[in-house]
Every structure is written in structure tokens, then in C-alpha cells.
Amino acid sequence: MLAVICDDRAADREILLGFCARYAKEKHLPIANLEFENAGALLNSREARSADVMFLDIYMDGALGVDAARILRGKGYRGALVFITTSTEHYADGFDVEAAHYLLKPVSWDAFCEAMRRVQNRMQITTRRVRVIVGRDEVDIDVSGIKYIEVYGHKTVLHTIKGELAVNQSLSALEKALGGDPFLRCYRYFIVNMDFVKRLNKDGLLMQDGREIPLSRDGRAALKSRYMAYVFARMEE
Template structure:
């Protein structure tokens, strides 16, 4: 596991490295830690190193942590971001760039431990999958990569980030395999991963890949409310300050 720390205060760099190593050694996790005293140095290194977790100080000379995180996300990188900060004022900015945790300075081991435990949960969730039969083959589908599923004639088409899987399981049976907190049946023929919804426009959900998912007129208000509840729960989880 590769972990990057970016902070222009050398004392905080050293202290955070010490806490991370303590957690990793306690949990028998191998890791390599890279330390940077400027955002420019970190961004230059991203050409050569793939990171699993990045700790970014928000208040730094030059590029601040929020600007660094936006650059990282605009480059399509999906590493976990944890902010270190002296103030919780940037919680909404953190949500925008997908930060999963905040560490309020002065740093202490309990807060770092809490942030790394959350990372462990995310890694575990990223490995969750379901199995479906396609032809004579049993296929594993990673849940975080499942965009939506649709009924097409007597088959079910499962759209993922890399392929479309064809199966003959019913949509009712398929939905029972999915975690209710992320997946929404918005139509009798569709179930969608709400993490992939870009917007709701009139009677449709527009997904991040451009797909259009219809919403029956009678269910429009209910679907809008369920999606709003999902977004609110994400903001609440990500805007907690520790």
C-alpha cells in the first residue's frame, strides 16, 4: 500500500508518519510512506507513483490541499483523500473532491487511527461482489463498478464500467443481491447505482456515462426524495470532522 503525506510543516509530516506506521504495524499491513512539503512536488510524483491514500494539509504555502485534491480528481485518480486542517470550514469543498475524513490539528493518534479504520472499511467495500450466471459461466460483478441493470425482453442486462453482462435472472431476484443503501429501483425495468447518477432531469435520471434511466411519472417525486436522501447521507458521512 502506498500512502502519501503532503504538509509544509516538517513536524506534522514526521508526526503523521509516526502515527500511520504505528497503525499499520499494529494491523500487520505493509505500506510505503512518501512525504512531500509542497503540493507541486506531490503532483509531479503522481506521474510515477500510484497512491492508495493521500493525506493533504489544507493550509499550505503555494497550492493548498483543496487545489491539490481537485487536480488529482480532474486527472481521474481514485485514491482515498484525507485532509489535515486547523479548521473544519472546508467540509463542503471536501465533499466535492470525495474526501472521506478530516484530521483536526494538533494531530493525535486516536484521530489518525479513526481515519485509517475508515479507509480499511472502504477498501473492504471495494472488494464486495455478487455472482450471476451468464450462459454456462458464473461471473463476479464488483458492486462499486455496477452502474445499472435493465430488463430487455426476457433477459437482464447488467451494465458495469467495463462491460455488459447478460443473464436470465429476474430483476426482482437480482435486486435482492444488492445493498439497498446504494441501489434504487426507479422503474419496473431498471435498477440504478445512485453513485453513478449525474442529475435528475424531468422524468429521467442522467448517469455519469450519459445513459438515460426513465422514471415513471407517478413515482417521480418519490424517486427524487430517495435520491436526495442518498445525497444527504453522503454529505453527512463525509462532512464529519474528527
């Protein structure tokens, strides 16, 4: 596991580094660390983008941790984000970038362990893969990177964080393979990953990339209810 620690206070970084080392020893889990003292240095690091978890201080000189998180998500980072803060003021911002947890300073060992438990649970979910057929080949795709799937013409196209991928499977077959939440068959020609929905509109779902995907007229109320139930379940987690 690669853990990034970004905090402008050296003493706070040292505490988290110590907790990482202790957790690695007790759980028999190798953990490598990268340290950054500001968001700018973090955003300029290519190596950091492969991290499994980032511990981001919200209040730093320069860019805030939540601002850095938005930029990272915009560039396709899908790892876990854990915010470190002295206030609950930015909790709503954390939801927007799918924060796994918050740690209030001074960070305790028990709170750190709870954050790592959530991170590991998230890693198990986000590494789930689905097998698709591309031409004559079978390819395993990380389901967490699928934003939405659509059918147009005679093509089934996966829109992923890495680009578009045309596959030789029906939407119904993919719906079955994906197995429910966070995937929602919202229209005859679309399946959306609800983790990539920015907002629920009157007649559709606005995706984070700006695409608006319609909701089926038949069962629209039920689709809206299912989406809202998923959102509230995430908030409770």
C-alpha cells in the same frame, strides 16, 4: 495497506508517517507509505493510484488537494480520501469527491485513529463483490465500481469504472444480488449506484459521466425521497 501522504510541508508528512507506523504496530496491520510534496507529483504516479487511502493537504503550492481528488476520481480512483486542512472551507468540495474524513491541523493521534477507522470501514464496503455471468463464465465484480446497470434490446449491461460489461442476468436478479443501498432501481430498465449520481433533476438522475437516467413516473416522489435520504445519511457519516 498502501497509504499515500501528499503535503507540501515535510514536518506534517513526518507526523502522518509516524502515526501510520504507530497504527500499523498497534493494530497489527501492515502499512506501506508513499510521500509526495505536491499534487502534480502525486498525479504523475501510477503506483499511487493503487493506494487504499490518500491523505491530501488541501492548501498546497500549485493545485489544491480537492482539485487533485477530482482528477483522481475522474480517472477511476475508488480508494479512501482523507483531507488535511487548517479550515472547514472546503467541506462541501470533499463531499463531491466522497471524502472519508477531514483532519484539522495540527493532527492529533485520536483524530488520525478515527480517520483510519472510517477508512477501514469503507474498505470493507468497497471490496464487496457480486457474481455475474458473462457468456459461459462466472465473474466476480467489485460492486463499488458499478456506476449503473441498464437493459436495452435483449442485453443487460453493467457500466463500470473500467468500461461496459454485458451479462446474462435479468435486472431483477441483479437488484436482488446487490442488496439495496447504494443501488436504486429507479426505472424499469435501470439500476443506479447512488454514489455516482452528480445531481437530482426534476425527472431523473444526472450521473457523474453526464448520462441522465430517468425516474419512473410511478413512485417518483418515493424514489426522490430515498435518494435524498441516502445523501443525507452519507453527510451525517
